[in-house]
Amino acid sequence: QVQLVESGGGVVQPGWSLRLSCAASTFTFSSYAMQWVRQAPGKGLEWMAAISYDGSNEYYADSVKGRFTISRDNFKNTLYLQMNSLRAEDTAVYYCARELYYYDSSGHPHYYFDYWGQGTLVTVSS
Amino acid sequence: SSELTQDPAVSVALGQTVRITCQGDSLRRYYASWYQQKPGQAPVLVIYGKNNRPSGIPDRFSGSSSGNTASLTITGAQAEDEADYYCNSRDSSGNHYVFGTGTKVTVL
Numbered sequence: 001q002v003q004l005v006e007s008g009g010g011v012v013q014p015g016w017s018l019r020l021s022c023a024a025s026t027f028t029f030s031s032y033a034m035q036w037v038r039q040a041p042g043k044g045l046e047w048m049a050a051i052s053y054d055g056s057n058e059y060y061a062d063s064v065k066g067r068f069t070i071s072r073d074n075f076k077n078t079l080y081l082q083m084n085s086l087r088a089e090d091t092a093v094y095y096c097a098r099e100l101y102y103y104d105s106s107g108h109p110h111y112y113f114d115y116w117g118q119g120t121l122v123t124v125s126s
Numbered sequence: 127s128s129e130l131t132q133d134p135a136v137s138v139a140l141g142q143t144v145r146i147t148c149q150g151d152s153l154r155r156y157y158a159s160w161y162q163q164k165p166g167q168a169p170v171l172v173i174y175g176k177n178n179r180p181s182g183i184p185d186r187f188s189g190s191s192s193g194n195t196a197s198l199t200i201t202g203a204q205a206e207d208e209a210d211y212y213c214n215s216r217d218s219s220g221n222h223y224v225f226g227t228g229t230k231v232t233v234l
Contacts, residue, residue: 037169044210044212044225044226044227045161045163045214045225045228046225047214047222050221050222059221059222095168095169102175104157104175104176108155110157110174110175110176111216111223112171112175113159113161113169113171113214114171114174116169116170117168118167119168
């Protein structure tokens with residue numbers, strides 16, 4: 001069974017940095033694009049960042065671009081999220097998720113997240 | 127637009143059918159995927175693509191799409207289907223993702 005286990009969350013003050021990790025197991029990590037998604041307390045899901053299978057492409061939500069960096073180590077089967085200049089509004093549970101895609105009959109790709117970790121809580125508070 | 131809009135809440139009687147909709151411009155280009163989230167748990171994929179269910183998802187869950195609207199239907203809702211449901215797709219740029227605003231389903 002695919003496993004994704006996040007770690008690194010905690011309580012930090014505004015302006016501080018934090019690095020989250022997502023350890024992947026029982027699948028070929030280096031073959032899949034990966035994502036970070038967060039959920040503020042009592043709120044909906046918010047997509048944060050994506051990284052291609054080989055780490056050559058990164059994409060970010062406008063809300064974190066320039067502050068957060070997604071990366072991966074395919075030798076360690078681990079996904080990372082470096083979060084700098086943290087703000088109170090970054091308080092959330094952070095999930096990592098595996099991306100899959102398939103092509104429809106016209107050759108158009110469609111994407112989805114088939115496995116998610118259990119999440120790690122980041123609290124930004126003074 | 128990079129937004130996906132869902133009704134905040136719907137209710138359904140036990141054993142009846144409920145449809146949850148998701149509207150957004152990106153759905154004209156990409157199928158939505160649907161995620162179920164119960165309190166304190168991670169989201170779980172229930173529908174992807176045109177109408178595909180991952181292994182282990184009951185066949186009472188189905189998906190459909192027309193124009194800028196995607197729908198998730200639960201036929202014969204069970205008590206365990208009470209949860210928040212989110213749609214998701216790539217956005218119009220094709221490089222980012224967007225989640226719907228979420229729908230809380232209550233089974234009466």
